[in-house]
Amino acid sequence: MKKLLLTSLLLTISYTIFAQSKSQLGVRMGLNNAKVLNSGLDNKSGLYTGLFLAVRLTDSYTMQPEIIYSNQGGKASYRNGEDLNINYVSIALANKFFVSKNQGFHFILGPSLDINFDDNFINLINDNGANLEITPIDLAVFGGIGYEFDFGLALELRYKQGLIDLDFNDSGEYGGNAEENQLNRVFQIGLAYKFNM
Template sequence: MRKLSLFIVFCLLFTSIYAQVKVRPGIKMGINNSEITNSYLDPKTGIYVGGFASIQFNKRYTLQPELLYSQQGGNGNSRAPEDLNIQYISIGLANKFFVSPNIGFHLVLGPTLDINAENSAISVINGNGDLDKTPIDFAFFGGVGYEFPFGLVLEARYKQGLLDVELFNQEGEYVPNYSENHLNSVFQIGAAYKFEF
């Protein structure tokens, strides 16, 4: 009898929690202003675009897995004559915290895994020949946004890479960055739309 009672309580709790969870798919796109820290490269403007699933657990917290295509890197100049173009596939996990249940203003933060989708040869940073970029980057992002009741979301985020943009020569040998790391640093601003089903 006790096991049956526990089972019924568990089912009621699970049903109650599940009934409050609301899942909405969506699309998003925006502009990146990216740079490689401690390099001679100028900032680079690119785009990001992709999809997500908004999982609303309650009126104050939403978990949002994201899959994005993101253009990052830096622009060449007289000191670094070649552009650095990095095409990332970003897998992120955004945590949204709403300041009030009835207002769309929210804070967002979370981790992301960036996978280099095109590891083509480049000549950048130290100008010592053709170099390849590191295949992945781990990053954390934070930002603010506003969500309208009809599904439109506006957000601004800052994403900081944690792994050195390591460079390798054509023989596969690591080219050291000496005393300073070269990290991805990206400011993002964009819009998203959540579909209602």
């Protein structure tokens, strides 16, 4: 009985919060400047694009679940221009903290789960007979700043740091130190737009 009451109470509170909040669907798109840390790869340009749902819970806080396509990896000039391309679907939860009540300038913080659905890394066999592949998922944290205009357009600058080793350095394919983790690092600059619903 207590579990039923507690569940009912939580559902009522959640419904009340979301019913009083203003939710808007939107799109994000822009440019990535990506690098794989502790490898021989240089910075590489790519694109990101996707959808989000902005849930304005208070005057100064918006919770924003996102699903984003992001092209990352690194530039490998010493391999005849064959860059490492890693294509991720990122499922993120951006938390936006506004400096004033009237939108405008804000800080962005959050986590993301990045799923590698395609890459051009050539599967190799190491000296122990193991098949070498890039790690299929990455956990990342991100932070940034932005400015949102009254008509729904926002300018954003974000930094995203991967936390899981890509685990390809044993191949010797991209240089770097095999003793150190190869981590994604991405700077993002772009636009976001919220549709009026």
